[in-house]
Amino acid sequence: MAEAGESMSDSMILPAVADLTEAGPLKQRIEQALTSGIGLTVDASAVQRISSPCLQVLVAGVTSFAKAGGAALTISNPSQAVRETASVLGLMNALELSK
Amino acid sequence: MSHTDPSEVFRVESQELLEQIEQGLLDLENNPSDSEVVASVFRALHTLKGSGAMFGYEALSAFTHHCETAFDRVRKGEAAATPKLIGAVLAALDHMRALAAKPDAEAGDGEALLTSLRQAMEAESEFTPPAPPASKTWRIRFSLPADCLVNGTRPLSLLDELRALGEAEVDAITDDIPELSALVPTECHLAWQVVLKTDQPRSAIEDVFIFVIDDMKLEIEEVGAAAAEKEAAPQAAGVPEPGNVTSLADHRKDHDEQAAPEKFEARLPMAGETVRVPASRLDELLDQVGELMIAQSRLKQVSAATSDMNLRSVAEEIERLASELRDSMMFVRMVPISQLFGRFRRLIHDLARDTGKKIEFVTEGETTELDKTVIERLADPLIHLIRNAADHGLESPADRIKAGKSEVGHVHLTARQAGAEVVISVIDDGRGIDRDRVRAKAEENGLIAPGTTLSDNEIYQLILQPGFSTASTITNLSGRGVGMDVVKRTIEGLRGAIEISTVEGEGSKVNLRIPLTLAIIDGLLVRVGEGRYVIPLSNVEECVELSREQDLRSIGRSFITLRESLVPFLRLREMFATGTDPDPYQKIVVVSNGAERVGLVVDQILGHHQTVIKPLSAFHAAVDTFSGATILGDGSVALILDVMHLIAAGQKQEERLRAAR
Missing domain, CATH: 2.30.30.40 (SH3 Domains)
Incomplete structure (x- = not known):
């Protein structure tokens, strides 16, 4: 799975403020990657504020990718804000961020 | 009827909350250990933060958070409400007011205020808290209604609050999240299980969910030592079985049986069933009642001229109903004067600080009621009178001791009803009004001819003349921009009257006689x-x-x-x-x-x-x-x-x- 992700992976950058209004576009973007069958790396390094709707979309994305098999959705370089919020919401495991 | 602008609603609400916080803080100054007041200040700060964030007043919300944190520590007994802390939060209140009025106002002195708040808190760090009550472990499972996110509820802040109560282990339950394609991004399908170790009572946990409790699923159970161990097992973090998640109603029922008194206490603030109505609607209603009264008196005249007994009895019935309606209408418009008096405590607090005088402010008769519009218009004249009393009337502590008085000056503000009037008195025990100097000044300004015979009362009334307001500091009633003539004009506009009496060296008293209603x-x-x-x-x-x-x-x-x-x-x-x-x-x-x-x-x-x-x-x-x-x-x-x-x-x-x- 990891190998496939390496070679055939798309990537996107999460905006600095990932709030309710960003959840829709984020969902579309992940769905796109899901239907095209290639992996998606979400760069979360620039995020200063993220709220639960976006994280929920990411969780749904991670699960959907896992169900489809093959490619994966990975969150790369999560910023401090992303880590904190995910940990407050108890989503570290679901987002595979706990290391 | 017109739609209400939500941010206007917030502004009104925030004003009330800020007032409540201010009153609480001033109460604490006198009685720092009153835990009920601490809790009410905390709750108000908390609500302000929450609804601030909900309405997009991010700066206010963020700023308030710091004050809330400080008071949370006081509430938990980790810190004491020292004068320094109260002072810092009072100073911060003004900043919050500005932020509530203009959400995107410049940060201004916000940083400086936070620094002083932090210092006040640090000074407190040596404070030894009383032994905390034994902590208990609770297992809390909750899920929010799907539309909660668009309604402004933030799961993040709810969880933050839970964590603030004690050591919390949060696990999200993600099983209810639908497939990505079926997911509506603005709906919330997450549920949570939190294992919380806290010394706070169950009601504190419920308080966290106070705004959403009616629509959500919430289950709180105490975990015994054995259960806590079981909790550590990995599968315990999974989904609660459907049968386990009781509806809130069930939960309430069994909880009522278990811990009724605690619960009752927590619910009490919500029981106040009040409706906020714009004053303009009340005016409209009053106007209609007025029209009805007029129509009724015409009917009375008509019925008096007829011998039709049926008409007469209906007319009498309507007369009775109309006059009852009018009385209830007037009653609805009455608000206790405490609303108004409350503001002046802050004024005195600031005046005492600015002038270096020691001032004790005593209010009496706060429950006296007056028409709402009257109360609003009384604010400025009273501010003026109180400022005069504190600033010019009271002597400096050194002068007071010299004059054989106690070091602390007193300003009394009282209200009482006398017939169809309310008498509001501002009384100070300062130096009083110098009769001769008032007279000299009035002659100098050409208000009276030299040598005119005037009674004492007539002389004091001179202070209220427009030509007098610009006087320098010759009397304790000299102006500060707004003259006493403005006080006079406002009071007369309310069809009221002003009486001034004074004893030189012992203080002065200003009575405002105001009719109960203007309508x-x-x-x-x-x-x-x-x-x-x-x-x-x-x-x-x-x-x-x-x-x-x-x-x-x-x-x-x-x-x-x-x-x-x-x-x-x-x-x-x-x-x-x-x-x-x-x-x-x-x-x-x-x-x-x-x-x-x-x-x-x-x-x-x-x-x-x-x-x-x-x-x-x-x-x-x-x-x-x-x-x-x-x-x-x-x-x-x-x-x-x-x-x-x-x-x-x-x-x-x-x-x-x-x-x-």
Whole structure:
């Protein structure tokens, strides 16, 4: 799975403020990657504020990718804000961020 | 009806919360260990933060968070409400007010305020908390309604609050999240299980969910030591079985049985069932009640002229109902004066700080009720009077000791109802008003001729003259931009009166006499020529007959002797140029504003009339002899006399006479 992700992976950058209004576009973007069958790396390094709707979309994305098999959705370089919020919401495991 | 702007709603709410916080803080100054007050301040800060974030006042929310954190520590007994901390939060309140008024205002001195808040907290770090109550472990499972995110509920802040209560282990339950394609990004499908170790009672946990509790699923259970171990097992973090998640109703039921008293305490603040209604709607309603009263009195007249008993009994029934409706309407508009008094505690707090005086502020009669519009208009005059009392009336601590008084100065603010009036007094125990200097200043300003004989009361009334307000600091009542004449004008605009009394060296007292309501008055209906007029009954002292001989004798000087004092009078028939012959039995209605008396000569006294005041149109606003109009039972209009103005006119006449002597 990891190998496939390496070679055939798309990537996107999460905006600095990932709030309710960003959840829709984020969902579309992940769905796109899901239907095209290639992996998606979400760069979360620039995020200063993220709220639960976006994280929920990411969780749904991670699960959907896992169900489809093959490619994966990975969150790369999560910023401090992303880590904190995910940990407050108890989503570290679901987002595979706990290391 | 128009839609309410949500941010306007927030602004109103935030004002109330800020006021509540301020009052709480000032209470704490006197009694720092009152845990109920600490809790109420905390709750208000908490609500302010929460609804601030909900309405997009991010800066306010973030700023308030720091104060909330500070008070959370006080609430948990980790810190004490020291004067330093209270001072820091009070200072921060003003900043919050600014942020609430303008969400995107510059940060300004926000940083400096936070620094001082932090310092106040650090000073407290050595504080040894009382032994905390034994902590318990709770397992909390909750899920939020799907639409909670768009409604402004933030799971993040709920969880933050839970964590603030103690050591929390949060696990999200993600099983309910649908497939990505089926997921509506604005809906919340997450559920949580939190294992919380806290010394707070169950009610504190429920408080976290106070805004959403009605729509959500919440399950709180205490975990025993054995259960806690089981909790550590990996599968425990999974989904609760459907049967386990009881609905809130069930949960409430069994909880009520277990811990009813605790629960009751937590619910209490929500029980206050009040409805917020814009004042303009109340005015509209009052206007309609007024119209109804007029229609009712016409019906009464019609029914009196008929012998139809059915009509008569219906008319009587309607009369009773209408007057009850009017009374309830007036009652609805009444608000306790505590709203107003509360603001001044802060004023005194600041004045004491600025002037370096020690001031004790005592209020009495806060439950006295007044019409809402009256209360609003009283704020400025009272601020002025209190500032004068504290700033100029009270001496410095050193001077007070020299004068043999206690170091701490007192300012009393009292309210009481006396008949159809409310008397508000501002009393200080300062140096009092220097009678001779007031007199000298008035002569200098040309307000009175040198050597005029004046009673003490007349001299103190001089302070209220416009020419006096710009005086330097010669009396304790000298102005600060807004003069005493403004106080006078406002109070007279409310159809009230001002009384000043003072004892040199011992203090002064200013009484404001305000009618209970502005909307309906008891009036004396009189006839002058062809027209009918209403004189506010509260100003009427007595009615005497003006005999033809007296009338003839007094032409050219217009004074009558009433129990050995001379009272000037005005012939309304001449003033209004009715062009009619005087009634053979003219009457004099003696009106007074508390200090001065003037007689008004009318042709006939028709009797008592309860009057719904209608303001004059803008076109007629400049006519100052009349303060309004009313509609009589037969549909005709009667003008309401402005007694204050007439008294002033009568006094001028008296002055002219004195000058001529």
